[in-house]
Amino acid sequence: MIMQTFESRRHREPIGQILFCLFSAAVILASLWFWYRSRSSDDLLNQAIQNNLISATGQTDASDTPSDPDAAAPVLIHLRAADELSLAFQYYDKLQESQTPPEGAFPVLSRDLSGKPSDGEILINNQTSYRPDAQSLLALPVSAGTDGLSDPDQPLVLILHTHGTEAYRPETGLWYTQEQASFRSNDPENNVVAVGAVMQKVFGENGISSIHCTVMHDAESYNDSYRLAAQTIQKYIREYPSIRYVFDIHRDAITGDDNSVIRCVTDADGKPVAQVMLVAGTNEKGADHPNWEQNLALAVRLQTVLNRRYADLARPISLRGASYNQNYTNGSLLIEIGSTGNTLEEAKASAALTAQALSDIIGGESQ
Numbered sequence: 257m258i259m260q261t262f263e264s265r266r267h268r269e270p271i272g273q274i275l276f277c278l279f280s281a282a283v284i285l286a287s288l289w290f291w292y293r294s295r296s297s298d299d300l301l302n303q304a305i306q307n308n309l310i311s312a313t314g315q316t317d318a319s320d321t322p323s324d325p326d327a328a329a330p331v332l333i334h335l336r337a338a339d340e341l342s343l344a345f346q347y348y349d350k351l352q353e354s355q356t357p358p359e360g361a362f363p364v365l366s367r368d369l370s371g372k373p374s375d376g377e378i379l380i381n382n383q384t385s386y387r388p389d390a391q392s393l394l395a396l397p398v399s400a401g402t403d404g405l406s407d408p409d410q411p412l413v414l415i416l417h418t419h420g421t422e423a424y425r426p427e428t429g430l431w432y433t434q435e436q437a438s439f440r441s442n443d444p445e446n447n448v449v450a451v452g453a454v455m456q457k458v459f460g461e462n463g464i465s466s467i468h469c470t471v472m473h474d475a476e477s478y479n480d481s482y483r484l485a486a487q488t489i490q491k492y493i494r495e496y497p498s499i500r501y502v503f504d505i506h507r508d509a510i511t512g513d514d515n516s517v518i519r520c521v522t523d524a525d526g527k528p529v530a531q532v533m534l535v536a537g538t539n540e541k542g543a544d545h546p547n548w549e550q551n552l553a554l555a556v557r558l559q560t561v562l563n564r565r566y567a568d569l570a571r572p573i574s575l576r577g578a579s580y581n582q583n584y585t586n587g588s589l590l591i592e593i594g595s596t597g598n599t600l601e602e603a604k605a606s607a608a609l610t611a612q613a614l615s616d617i618i619g620g621e622s623q
Contacts, residue, residue, distance in 0.1 A: 357429070362515040364430040364597040369520045369531055370568035378559050379572035384540045386575070388549055396553035398587065399620040400500055410498035412618065413459055413466035415452045415505060418485040418581070418590075420472025422507035423447040424600045425519070432517065432596075439509065439517075439596040444470055450600060451593055451607045452505045458611035464618055467492060467499075486581045493584060501587035501618065504580065507603065508533060508592040519597030522568040530594025530606040533571040534559060535580060537590070543579035550586040554617070558589070561613040569609065 357363050371379045400412055423441035425432055432439075441447040449470050456468040469488055474481040485504065493499050510518035520531040534555040539545040555573050562570040571592075582588035591610065594603040 361433050362517070364425060364432060364519050365512070365516050366430070366519045366521050366597070368522055368568055369518070369533075369571045370522065371572050372568070373563055376560075378556055378563070380575050381572045382575045384538055384575055384577050386538060386540065388552060388575075393549060393553045393556050396550055398550075398554045398557050398617060400587075400618045407498075408465050411465040411467050411496050412498060413464060413501045413503065414469065414489065414492050414496075414499050415456055415466060415503050416469040416485060416488055417448055417452060417472060417506070418481050418504050419474045419478075419506055420444075420449050420470070421447055421474050422509075424507060424594060424598050424603055425517070425596060427599050427601070430519070430597075439507075442472065442475060444472075446600060447472075448505055448507045448593070448603070451507075451603045454604045454607040455503070455505065455611035455614075458608050459615055462612070462615035462619065464615055467496065482581060486584075489581055489584050500585055501614075502582070502585050503588075503614075504590045505607075506590060506592045507598075508595040510595050510597070517597040518595050519602075520571065520595045521598060521602060522566070524566045524569055524605070524609060527605060528602055529566075529569065529609065530598040530602040531569060531571050532562065532594075532606055532610055533574055533592040535574045535576060535590035535592060537576050537578050537580040537582045539579065539583075540577035541579075543583055545579045545583035547586050548579070548582065551582050551588050554587055555589055557617055558610075558613055561617060562610070565613065566609060569606065 373379050421440045421442055423439050423446060425439070426436060444450060444453075449472065452468050452470070456466050459466040469492065471488060473484040473488065476484065489502055508520070510520070512518070521528050522531055523529070536548070536552040536555045537543070537545065538548040538552075552573075552575065559570050559573055580590045582590070593606050593610065
C-alpha cells in the first residue's frame with residue numbers, strides 16, 4: 257500500500273509541474289498582451305504615419321530631411337491608410353469637454369482634428385490605392401496670375417453647394433436636441449450657403465471675380481445631388497469659359513456611438529474657428545478624370561498656406577476614389593468647413609480665412 261502511494265505521487269508530480277509551467281506561460285503571455293494594448297496612442301500613430309511617409313523628394317524615409325538648419329525645409333507629405341483616422345480619432349487633443357447637456361439633449365465634443373503637422377508637413381488621409389509623387393505635385397502650377405482677375409464678365413471662380421441644406425449647431429450651448437439632430441436648413445442665411453457667401457465677399461475684396469450659385473442641390477433629391485450639381489457646373493462653364501476654379505462648399509458630420517457630435521475647432525486671431533478639410537477626388541472609381549493630380553496639387557498648396565498662417569486650422573487632406581465633380585476644371589476642390597458640432601459663426605470665420613488663402617494662391621502671392 258505504501259509502495260502504491262509512492263508510485264502514484266511520483267506520477268502526479270510531473271503532471272503538476274507541467275500544469276504550473278502552462279499557467280506561468282499563460283500569465284506571461286497575458287502580461288505581454290496588456291502591455292501591448294497599453295502602449296501610448298502617440299506611439300501607434302507615429303508608427304502608422306512613419307510607415308506611410310513620402311517626402312518632397314519622392315523617397316520613403318523621413319531621414320531624407322536636410323540637416324542644414326538654414327536650408328528650407330521640404331514639404332513632407334504623409335499618406336495615411338484609409339482607416340487610420342477612424343483608428344486615431346479618439347486620440348486627438350481635447351480642447352474643451354462638453355458641457356453637461358439638459359435632459360434629453362446630446363453632447364457636443366470639441367476636438368482638434370488637425371493631426372498636429374510639423375512645420376512644412378502635409379497630412380493626407382489616402383483612401384485610394386494611388387501614391388502621388390510629392391515632387392510632381394509641388395511642381396504643378398496652381399496660380400491664375402493677374403490676368404482677368406477683376407473682370408466681372410470673366411469670372412475665375414465658381415462657388416456652389418452640392419449639399420446646400422447642410423447646417424450647423426445652434427449657439428445655445430455645447431449640446432443639441434433631437435429636434436435639431438438633422439442639422440439641415442432650407443434657409444440660405446442659416447446653412448452652408450451663408451458660408452459660401454462669405455467666401456465670395458472675400459474673393460471680391462481681393463479683386464477676384466466669382467459666381468456664387470445658391471441652389472441647394474440636395475433640397476430636391478439628396479441621392480441625385482451630385483448629378484444635379486454636375487449639370488450646374490457644366491452650365492456655368494459653358495456660359496463663362498473663363499471659370500478656372502470650382503469650390504464645392506460643404507459641412508462635415510462626425511457622430512459618436514453615443515449620439516455625441518464633434519466640433520472640430522481651433523483658435524485663429526484669438527477666436528474659435530471651425531477646422532477645414534480639403535477633399536480631392538481621383539479617377540480610381542472610373543470617372544473620366546485624368547488630371548486629378550492638378551486638383552490635389554491645389555489642395556496641397558492651400559493646405560501649406562493655411563498651416564503656415566494658422567496652426568491646426570486644416571485637417572488632413574482627404575484623397576478619395578470618386579471624382580466629386582472635380583473633373584470639369586483643373587482647379588476644383590470640395591471643401592468641408594466645420595462639422596455639425598460647430599456654429600455658423602465659427603464656419604464663417606473659417607471660410608474667410610480659407611478664401612483669403614485661396615485669393616493669394618490664385619493671384620500668385622501665396623507666402
